[in-house]
Amino acid sequence: MSTYVSLCEFIRSHFLGRDRIGLHEPQFYGNERAYVIDAIDSTFVSSVGNYVTRFEEMLCQITGAKYAVATVNGTTALHAALLVAGVQPGDMVLTQPLSFVATANAVAHAGAEPVFLDVEEDTLGLDPGAVAEFLLTACKKADGGCRHVATGRRVAACVPMHTFGHPCRVDALTDVCAGFGVPVVEDAAEALGSLRQGRHCGTFGLLGTLSFNGNKIVTSGGGGAVLTDDPELARRAKHLTTTAKLPLPYRFVHDSVGYNYRMPNLNAALACAQLEQLESFLASKRALAGEYATFCAKVGLRFVSEPADTQSNYWLNAIRLPDIATREAFLETSNDCGIQTRRAWDLLSSLPMFAHNPRGPLEVATKLAAELVNIPSSPRIQDAVHIARRTPENGQRSRPLAGDASSRS
Ligand SMILES: Cc1ncc(COP(=O)(O)O)c(C=O)c1O
Structure with missing residues (x-):
C-alpha cells in the first residue's frame, strides 16, 4: 500500500494548498x-x-x-x-x-x-x-x-x-x-x-x-x-x-x-x-500527465498513456490496479484523505436497462472496468492564472465581444 500512499502524496504536492482535490475542477481565470x-x-x-x-x-x-x-x-x-x-x-x-x-x-x-x-x-x-x-x-x-x-x-x-x-x-x-x-x-x-x-x-x-x-x-x-x-x-x-x-x-x-x-x-x-484558454488547459493537463507517467514508472504503477499516433487531452488521468481488492483499498485511502478518485463506469451492458441488449464478447472491457481508477486531472490553477494574464498580445485580458453581443440577430 505504500506505493499508493506515495501516489497520494505526489498528488497533494501538485495541488498544493487544497484541502480537497477534485477529479476535474473548472478554472475561471480568463474572460x-x-x-x-x-x-x-x-x-x-x-x-x-x-x-x-x-x-x-x-x-x-x-x-x-x-x-x-x-x-x-x-x-x-x-x-x-x-x-x-x-x-x-x-x-x-x-x-x-x-x-x-x-x-x-x-x-x-x-x-x-x-x-x-x-x-x-x-x-x-x-x-x-x-x-x-x-x-x-x-x-x-x-x-x-x-x-x-x-x-x-x-x-x-x-x-x-x-x-x-x-x-x-x-x-x-x-x-x-x-x-x-x-x-x-x-x-x-x-x-x-x-x-x-x-x-x-x-x-x-x-x-x-x-x-x-x-x-x-x-x-x-x-x-x-x-x-x-x-x-x-x-x-x-x-x-x-x-x-x-x-x-x-x-x-x-x-x-x-x-x-x-x-x-x-x-x-x-x-x-x-x-x-480562449483551451491551449493553456491542454498544456497544463498534458504536463501533469507527463509527471504522472514519470512518477508511476518510477514506483511501478500502470499509468494509462495516450495511444500511439495520438495527442490526448488527458481529460481524466487513469491508472490500472492489479485487482479489485487493491483498487478498493486505494479508492478508500485516497478519498479518505481528501483526494477524489473513482472507478471507471460500471459497464453499460451491466446496467438494468441495457442488461438484455445484444453484445459480443466483452473480455477487455470487463478487465478494464475492474482495473481502471481515475485520479485528479484538473489544469493547475497557477498555470491557468499565468496563461489568463498573458492574453491577448498587449498583456491585457481580452475584451468582451463588443458589438457582437449587443447586436440582435
Ligand atoms: C462519453 C460521454 N458521452 C456523453 C456525455 C454527455 O454529456 P452531457 O453531460 O453534457 O450531457 C458525457 C459526459 O458528461 C460523456 O462523458
Whole structure:
C-alpha cells in the first residue's frame, strides 16, 4: 500500500494548498465574468444571441469541422446527431460498454437499441476488430445499408467513444463501417483538443459530438455541440435542435416534432471565454500527465498513456490496479484523505436497462472496468492564472465581444 500512499502524496504536492482535490475542477481565470456580464447587459441570455454563433465558429476553428451546432448538453448533441444520421426506432446501434451512460441513453432516446462490442486495451475505445467481426458474422449488406441477419433489423450507426479523452482507432472504425454502409457518429464528449494523426476527434465520422459539462476540459456550465462537414446534416441538426421552427417573420410554424436543445447565450458566453484558454488547459493537463507517467514508472504503477499516433487531452488521468481488492483499498485511502478518485463506469451492458441488449464478447472491457481508477486531472490553477494574464498580445485580458453581443440577430 505504500506505493499508493506515495501516489497520494505526489498528488497533494501538485495541488498544493487544497484541502480537497477534485477529479476535474473548472478554472475561471480568463474572460468568463466579462462575457457573461456582457450577455446579461445585452438582455440576450436565452436561446438567441451572438455568443452562440461565436461559440460555434470557435469550435469550427479548433476542431477543423466545417459546421458546429451548439446544444444544451452533450447527451442532446448525441441524440440529435443520431437522428440526423438516420437512426430510427427499432434500429441497432453498435457501441462500447465502457462509457458514461449518456452514450447508450442517447441511442435509446432515438428509439434504437445499443449493441455492445468490446474495446481495445491500448485506446480504451471501441475495437475495430470487434466491429468487423460482428458485421462480418452477424450482418449483411442490404438496401444500401446493413441488416442484422438473425433479427432483420437495420444496423443504423456505430458510436465509438474517446474514453477519458484518449482517441480511439476511429479511422479504422470508419473504414470497417463504410464497407457495410454504417455511418459513424463519434461520441467525443470527453475529447475536446484530442487528435488522432493530427486530426481532431469528432471529425472522422459522419457526425461527432462534444460535451461542455462542468467536469470537462472546457465548460459552458452545461452544453454540447454537434460537429459535421456535411452542410445538409448541419442544417438539419440546427433545425431539429431549435424546435424545427421555420424562419418566418411574425409566425410560429414548425415543420416536424423538434427539440428545444438550444444552448442559452449565457452558457455560450462562458464557453467562449473558456475556449480562449483551451491551449493553456491542454498544456497544463498534458504536463501533469507527463509527471504522472514519470512518477508511476518510477514506483511501478500502470499509468494509462495516450495511444500511439495520438495527442490526448488527458481529460481524466487513469491508472490500472492489479485487482479489485487493491483498487478498493486505494479508492478508500485516497478519498479518505481528501483526494477524489473513482472507478471507471460500471459497464453499460451491466446496467438494468441495457442488461438484455445484444453484445459480443466483452473480455477487455470487463478487465478494464475492474482495473481502471481515475485520479485528479484538473489544469493547475497557477498555470491557468499565468496563461489568463498573458492574453491577448498587449498583456491585457481580452475584451468582451463588443458589438457582437449587443447586436440582435
Ligand atoms: C462519453 C460521454 N458521452 C456523453 C456525455 C454527455 O454529456 P452531457 O453531460 O453534457 O450531457 C458525457 C459526459 O458528461 C460523456 O462523458
